[in-house]
Amino acid sequence: MTRITEQPSRYDHLETRPVEELVTLINQEDATVAAAIQKALPQVSRLITAIVEKLKNGGRMYYMGAGSGGRLSVLDAIELPTTYGIPKGVVNVILAGGVEHLAEAPEEKEDDVNEALDKLHREQLTAQDIVIGISASGSTPFVLEGLKECRRLGVTTGCIVSNPDSPIAASADLPVEVITGPEFITGSTRMKCGTAQKMLFDMISTTVMIQLGRVEGNSMVNVKLINDKITDRAVKMLMQKSGIAVYEKAKAILLEHGSVKNAMTALNGTHKTQ
Structure with a gap:
């Protein structure tokens, strides 16, 4: 697997650059995110279609993630009951470290595969449900082992990753690969990867809610x-x-x-x- 997300930034000596130049360069990088998502729209559409089918048949949707991507998925899920009037528990998040510790950002928990398995088993997942792994790298152990366990349980899976040919994409039934390239700050995937994740969460949840008749x-x-x-x-x-x-x-x-x-x-x- 090529870890494009960890490749050196296209820019250097950032500490020597004035504010106006920095914000201009960051904006230029951000402008490439929508184009990267556009390339993945067929994958996104297949994932959404599967989610809609599951929810129409009484199943549940889960985001499963760690770090910035996992935290962004929490923000998406918690807004849906108010915005679209869906019952709580239809769209959920399995977050490394726990949603209750969201603000503490326990990054070390992304390596805790035992926690991943424990949290999955607590949800008593069935073949009616769907789990979407969130990982910029495409190799986060918490997410990877979670999706492998879902496959063992017969639970449909998707994922959102930002590196090509990743282990997580290989473990997902419906992978979405959005290749946003090296970050402005080398390895800081809270930037373009995070922007892509937020845009995808908006796209997925909004389209799902429309398809479920929650919008007229x-x-x-x-x-x-x-x-x-x-x-x-x-x-x-x-x-x-x-x-x-x-x-x-x-x-x-x-x-x-x-x-x-x-x-x-x-x-x-x-x-x-x-």
């Missing part, structure tokens, strides 16, 4: 009304979709039914959705 038109009709800003947005959404012209009337209907989707269903005279 271009609107978050199942968004949970957890604060004033979101409630105001939902009221205006309901007014637009229903034709109700009075803000307070629309708000009362929205609060009664709990979401734009349920309010529209009630207004149309059908049964309330779950």
Whole structure:
């Protein structure tokens, strides 16, 4: 395996360069990430299709990762129940060191294969579920052994890696390889690799939620009304979709039914959705 993510930066003597030049160069490197993802879109599409099928049939989706990529996957997963109104437990994260220690960033745990196996077994995974390994290097022991165990258990797997021909990609049923090249700071995969991971998480989870019917038109009709800003947005959404012209009337209907989707269903005279 060629560890492109560990190759020397294209730039040197960074400490001698002025701020404006540094930010310009970083921006130039960041601009290459979308093009790298574009090359992998067929792989991404196959992975998303598999996730949708699993979730439609009552399965669960898991990100499994360590380090920056694992932490970014937590940020993606925790937003979905609010944004799309899905039950907690549909999209999950198995994080090296534990989600409860997210802010502590226990990097040494990425080598702990026993923890990986223990966390997997606690989830009581079945063939209905899907696990997506996250590893910039493509060789993180926590992720690699986790995917191998999934294969033994008959659990479908995917992965997101940034080196070609990696052990993790070889262990995944649905690998996604996004080759972003050497980092601006040699080996600092929180940069371009992290940017690619964040973009992919957005792409995967958003497309999955659309395919599951959690979006109508271009609107978050199942968004949970957890604060004033979101409630105001939902009221205006309901007014637009229903034709109700009075803000307070629309708000009362929205609060009664709990979401734009349920309010529209009630207004149309059908049964309330779950």
